[in-house]
Amino acid sequence: MLYTRDKTRRIKLGEVELGKGAPVAVQSMTCTDTRDVKATLNQIKELNQAGCEIVRLAVPDQEAALAFRPITDQSPLPVVADIHFDARLAVAAVENGAKGLRINPGNIGSTKAVDRVVDAAKAHHTPIRVGANSGSLPKELLKKHGxxxxxxxxxxxxxHVRLLEERGFYDIKVSLKSSSVLNTIAACRALAEISDCPQHIGVTEAGGITSGTVKSAMGIGALLMEGIGDTFRVSLTADPVREVEVAWHILRAAGLRKRGVEIVSCPTCGRTEIDLMGLLAKVKKELAVITAPLTVAVMGCVVNGPGEASHADVGLAGGRGQGIIFAKGKVIKKVPESDLVEAFMDQVLKAQDEYLNNRKTRNQNEA
Incomplete structure (x- = not known):
């Protein structure tokens, strides 16, 4: 069954719009001590440069909640407060600039505690994300459903959603997560059939770089391809910047959004006469400054490279002691191996300038 994102309700988190057909947003979470304002802001800025659009911060105590004021005043991204159990921390974070809350109303405290959080969220126009994690479900539900x-x-x-809606609060997004890819997909599908709340999706506790990337690509990718998911986080036991990098690869592969460079590279084989893996590592480092959605190719065979990567905006193919630079399958020039990366980057920068100029012209024509 195919679902459509334009059927979910629209909410606004800072300047980022979610739901009702808005672009799927990339989210991550800082791993700094929120009370360390300088370190937290530095990490937020790194995430912003990587393409993160929403950032979540842990709020373990009142000091962390009060740190939201200097952080939100300087953050380039809307900041979400991650709250567990304590309504006072939720209220303090909202009053100090949090653009969103992540809570479970069912464990935030008494009825009066939920009232306090909702009143603060209403007063400051702060959306609330509620959710359920397969690893922390109420005992009565585990018993009921086996x-x-x-x-x-x-x-x-x-x-949890009902607790908010009964109080007239509807700026809600929902997350249903499991460390199991199949359980995550099944739960998000089931919710999409009966609710118009925007969904924040992700496979929780997915693991390190390799396993976490695979599980996230399978789970998040499958849901996005079905039209489910308005925002998501790739959960990795790694630098959160890596989460954002993987997220954009997933969005590009799903055909939803593009940012930065997509690298096409061939596997090594017996015809390879150049250190292709070393060359690719150098190229990836240089390409970090490119923001235009270009496709580039790093190929190990001069004979077949340009043809196999004829769709690439810019490419290089290495041979013994030399290589070629090509664009859209046409060879531009032959250069010594020592000059290959520099010549390649010169062509990539030209392609980026051309893309940006064309986009500027299109925007002027549409205005």
């Missing part, structure tokens, strides 16, 4: 099933996850989340 474990952390799809039905148990969905019921847990919707019970």
């Amino acid at each position: 474990g952390p099933t799809t039905e148990a996850i969905v019921e847990a989340a919707l019970s």
Whole structure:
């Protein structure tokens, strides 16, 4: 079944719009001590440069909640407060500039505590993300459904949503997560059939770079291709900047959004007469400054490279002691191996300038 994002309700988190057909937004979370304002802002700025659009911060205590004021005043991204159990921290974070809350209303405290959070969120126009994690479901639901099933996850989340909607609060997004790819997909599909709340999707506790990337690509990618998901986080046991990099690769592969360079590179084989892996590593480092959505190719065979990567905006192919630079399958020039990366980057920068000039012209014509 194919779902459509334009059927979810629209909410606004800072300047980022979510739901009702808005572009799928990339989110991550800092791993700094929120109370360390300088370190947290430095990491937020790194995430922003990588393409992150929403950032979440842990709020373990009142000091962290109060740190939101200097952080949100200087942050280039909307900041979400991650709250567990304590309504006072949620209220303090909102009053100090948090653009969003991540809570579970069912465990935030008494009825009065939920009232306080909702009143603060209404007063400051702060959306609330509620959710359910298969690893922390209420005991009564686990008993009712025989474990952390799809039905148990969905019921847990919707019970939290009802607590907010009964108080006239509807700026809600929902997340249903599991460390299991299949359980995550099933739960998000089930919610999409019965709710118009925007969904924040992701496979939780996905693991390190390799396993986490694979599980996230499978789970998040499958949901995005079905039209489910308005914002997402790639959960990795790694530098959060890597989460953002993987997220944009997923968006590009799903045909939804593009940012920066997509690298096409061939596997090594017996015809390779150049250090292709070393060459690729150098190229990736140089390409970090490119923001235009270009496709570039790093090929190990001069004979077949340009043809196999004829769709690339710019490419290089290495041979014994030399290589070629090509664009759209046409050879531009032959250069010594020692000059290959520099000549390649010169052509990439030209391609980026051309892209930016064309975009500027299109925008002027549409104005």
